[in-house]
Amino acid sequence: MATLKQLKIFIAVAEYKKMSEAAKKLYISQPTVSQVISELENEYHAQLFERGSRELKITSSGILLLHKAREIVAIHDQLEQSMKDIQSLRPLRIGATLTIGNTLMGSFVESLIQKHPDIDVTVFVDNTKIIEHRMINNELDLALVEGIIVRQEILTEPVIEDSLCLICGKKHPFAKKPSITMEDLRHQNFILREKGSGTRAIFENIMMTHHVPYITKWECSSRSSIVDAVRHNLGLGILSRRCVTEYVENGDIIVCPLEDVSMQRYFYLCRNQCSAITSQMQDFIDLVKSADCAG
Numbered sequence: 085m086a087t088l089k090q091l092k093i094f095i096a097v098a099e100y101k102k103m104s105e106a107a108k109k110l111y112i113s114q115p116t117v118s119q120v121i122s123e124l125e126n127e128y129h130a131q132l133f134e135r136g137s138r139e140l141k142i143t144s145s146g147i148l149l150l151h152k153a154r155e156i157v158a159i160h161d162q163l164e165q166s167m168k169d170i171q172s173l174r175p176l177r178i179g180a181t182l183t184i185g186n187t188l189m190g191s192f193v194e195s196l197i198q199k200h201p202d203i204d205v206t207v208f209v210d211n212t213k214i215i216e217h218r219m220i221n222n223e224l225d226l227a228l229v230e231g232i233i234v235r236q237e238i239l240t241e242p243v244i245e246d247s248l249c250l251i252c253g254k255k256h257p258f259a260k261k262p263s264i265t266m267e268d269l270r271h272q273n274f275i276l277r278e279k280g281s282g283t284r285a286i287f288e289n290i291m292m293t294h295h296v297p298y299i300t301k302w303e304c305s306s307r308s309s310i311v312d313a314v315r316h317n318l319g320l321g322i323l324s325r326r327c328v329t330e331y332v333e334n335g336d337i338i339v340c341p342l343e344d345v346s347m348q349r350y351f352y353l354c355r356n357q358c359s360a361i362t363s364q365m366q367d368f369i370d371l372v373k374s375a376d377c378a379g
Contacts, residue, residue, distance in 0.1 A: 086124055088160055091153040093120045094132070098150050099221070101139040124149070154237070158222050158358040173204035174364040179218060179227030181282055184351055185209035186307055187326040189228070196371055203364045211305065213280035219356050225365050227354040228372070230324070231282025239357045242350035243372050248286060249325045249347065250340040253317040263341045266294045273319035275302040275310045286349060287322045311337060
């Protein structure tokens with residue numbers, strides 16, 4: 085019977101596709117990782133990985149074991165946490181992508197604590213790709229993301245409407261135009277969010293769909309840096325309308341009306357289907373679904 089330690093090592097190898105990388109992440113030696121994989125293959129009389137020149141490819145038997153291993157690890161982690169927190173605060177680990185972390189998460193957590201002071205909330209903010217990775221590894225209980233989750237193990241539900249907008253500086257040629265067409269954006273300089281963000285993915289999809297080439301002059305994860313670069317006329321920007329309201333009201337930047345292009349989207353509530361819904365998770369879910377978050 086596989087041990088919990090063996091299953092965690094196997095999951096890491098499946099995730100990182102290299103034994104050396106899994107060993108590095110787990111702070112153990114590569115021979116130890118290799119030995120564990122061999123022991124599991126002998127235990128279950130099945131090849132779990134195909135050894136390629138650059139990375140390991142998981143087999144159908146490996147995929148089956150991976151699903152079950154994640155369920156077992158998730159159940160064990162919940163048991164450990166439950167036993168530690170008997171007669172104490174209810175822990176809740178929430179992930180949020182940057183737009184949500186910048187505009188909504190503070191008020192959500194404040195409201196949650198006011199209604200349920202026994203909930204101990206920890207928040208982790210990063211882009212969609214990183215949040216997804218942490219959920220797969222049971223490092224988060226719930227998440228609110230602006231991008232598309234691709235892993236089938238993560239259940240998603242649209243809960244909050246949002247919209248992106250095109251912004252420019254006051255001295256940009258677009259500042260005085262009553263409307264902007266997609267053709268106007270051809271070969272324009274852009275200040276963009278980093279790869280892996282939901283905002284960036286939506287922008288790239290729009291430009292690709294309309295076959296409009298553009299120039300990435302600047303990319304970063306900070307909305308204030310993007311706004312500052314746009315304000316200094318270094319390029320156009322794409323951000324959630326929630327993120328730019330105060331800058332527009334202060335006259336720092338201008339929102340450019342974009343013709344015939346919808347930039348509406350949703351924020352998604354996410355959870356790992358391998359994990360049971362705890363009472364504190366349900367309390368947060370109820371709060372988000374009942375919130376008035378008109379953007």
